[in-house]
Amino acid sequence: MGDEHRPPHQGETAIIRQDQNAPGTDAATRAGAALLVVQGLRKAFGGLQALDGIDLVVHHGEIVGLIGPNGSGKTTFFNVITGYFKPDRGSVRLGDRELAGLGAVEICRAGIARTFQLVRPFAQMTARHNVMVGRAYGAAPASNLTEAARDADELLEFVGLAGREHVPAHSLTLVERKRLEVARALATRPRLLLLDEVMAGLNPTETTAAMELVTRIRQRGITVIMVEHIMQAVLGVSDRVVVFNAGQKIADGPPAEVIANPAVIEAYLGRDHELLD
Ligand SMILES: Nc1ncnc2c1ncn2[C@@H]1O[C@H](COP(=O)(O)OP(=O)(O)OP(=O)(O)O)[C@@H](O)[C@H]1O
Ligand SMILES: [Mg+2]
Numbered sequence: 001m002g003d004e005h006r007p008p009h010q011g012e013t014a015i016i017r018q019d020q021n022a023p024g025t026d027a028a029t030r031a032g033a034a035l036l037v038v039q040g041l042r043k044a045f046g047g048l049q050a051l052d053g054i055d056l057v058v059h060h061g062e063i064v065g066l067i068g069p070n071g072s073g074k075t076t077f078f079n080v081i082t083g084y085f086k087p088d089r090g091s092v093r094l095g096d097r098e099l100a101g102l103g104a105v106e107i108c109r110a111g112i113a114r115t116f117q118l119v120r121p122f123a124q125m126t127a128r129h130n131v132m133v134g135r136a137y138g139a140a141p142a143s144n145l146t147e148a149a150r151d152a153d154e155l156l157e158f159v160g161l162a163g164r165e166h167v168p169a170h171s172l173t174l175v176e177r178k179r180l181e182v183a184r185a186l187a188t189r190p191r192l193l194l195l196d197e198v199m200a201g202l203n204p205t206e207t208t209a210a211m212e213l214v215t216r217i218r219q220r221g222i223t224v225i226m227v228e229h230i231m232q233a234v235l236g237v238s239d240r241v242v243v244f245n246a247g248q249k250i251a252d253g254p255p256a257e258v259i260a261n262p263a264v265i266e267a268y269l270g271r272d273h274e275l276l277d
Contacts, residue, residue: 035060035223036081036192041090041100043073043080050076052247054090058192063214063224065238065255067231069268072244074227075117078194082114083107094192108137113190115181117197117227121169127180128152128165134187155183159213175206182213186222193217195226199233211237231269235259243268 036058043051050073058064066074079085081092083104092100099107113134121130131152135142142148156165159179164172172180178198185193199210207230214237218224228234234241234255241258243251245267251258258264 033060034058035062035095036225037091037093038081039091039093041077041080041092042088043076043085044088049247051080051087051090054244054247054249056242056249056252058223058225060191060223061218061221062239063218063226063237065234065241066225066227066244067229067234067241067268068244068250073247074244075196076247077244078114078196078225078227081107082112082194105137108188108190109139111139111189111191112194113138113185113188113192114194115178115185115196115198117200119174119177119181121172121177121180121184123170124168126166126168127156127161127172127176127183130169130180131155131183131187134184138188138190140189152183152187155186156180158186158216159183160209174201178202178210179213182217186217190222192223192225195224195228197227197229199228199230207233231259 034057036056038054038056041051041054042049052073054073054077066077068074076085080087081099083099083102083106087100090100091098094110094112097110099110099112102110122133125133128149129152132142132145132148135148135151142151153165156162159182161176161179161183164176169177169180182195182198195214199207202210211233214224214226226234226238238255240253241251241255242249243258243261243264250267251261251264253261259269
């Protein structure tokens with residue numbers, strides 16, 4: 001029996017159910033297959049090479065932690081993958097589709113969603129309405145407002161904002177706005193979710209809750225790339241850690257291996273980093 005036709009293993013059912021909603025279902029929907037394949041990605045701003053030939057493969061169902069010093073190109077990588085900026089060169093494949101050069105709406109429809117490092121809610125709109133906007137985009141938009149509102153409330157509950165549906169976004173706390181950002185991204189029903197520092201500014205209890213949320217997102221069958229400076233969080237939830245420095249990938253591997261890598265210590269962690277004790 002071919003892999004494509006075998007019955008799901010325990011725990012895979014949610015993955016398959018989620019992907020059935022997405023068009024373009026292909027071999028990459030199998031757990032462990034390559035979902036995102038980035039090759040030779042380059043982006044310059046004037047004379048600054050922000051992405052200097054990035055290669056990266058992310059497998060279906062993985063949580064990949066992306067770390068690196070300030071200005072190393074992490075957010076630019078997300079901006080280019082999601083069509084916010086067009087790459088100068090290189091390829092971005094999601095499943096069997098080439099996305100490089102497409103616009104943000106098309107890439108969202110193909111199944112990639114992201115959060116913004118500086119949260120960008122529609123400030124005057126309620127939490128529910130913010131998430132309903134997300135349900136208007138992506139692979140399987142809601143077919144009417146009733147459905148969008150129901151889905152929005154379900155997602156608000158999923159991210160821990162039950163009871164806050166009618167609060168305008170500008171009245172939410174920072175941690176609530178970060179969660180709203182995640183709910184709005186999830187509303188587009190992505191196959192791949194890019195999280196840009198969703199834990200920055202959170203206290204330890206809130207950070208633990210955010211780590212647990214990332215794990216629950218993966219349980220829904222969504223692959224995650226997570227940019228984060230809080231190393232305990234990165235190491236706590238990532239299957240694999242990728243390190244950028246000056247627009248280049250300098251490490252890619254299991255968390256324990258990456259934090260012991262001398263080039264990573266030199267560029268980012270520092271020799272006296274507490275994680276090395
Ligand atoms: N729109 C832009 N115009 C010009 N330069 C930019 C632009 N966006 C990013 N850069 C530059 O590209 C480099 C990479 O920036 P980027 O925001 O990707 O870094 P980062 O790794 O996300 O950093 P941080 O950890 O501080 O968020 C930086 O030197 C930054 O100043
Ligand atoms: Mg950034």
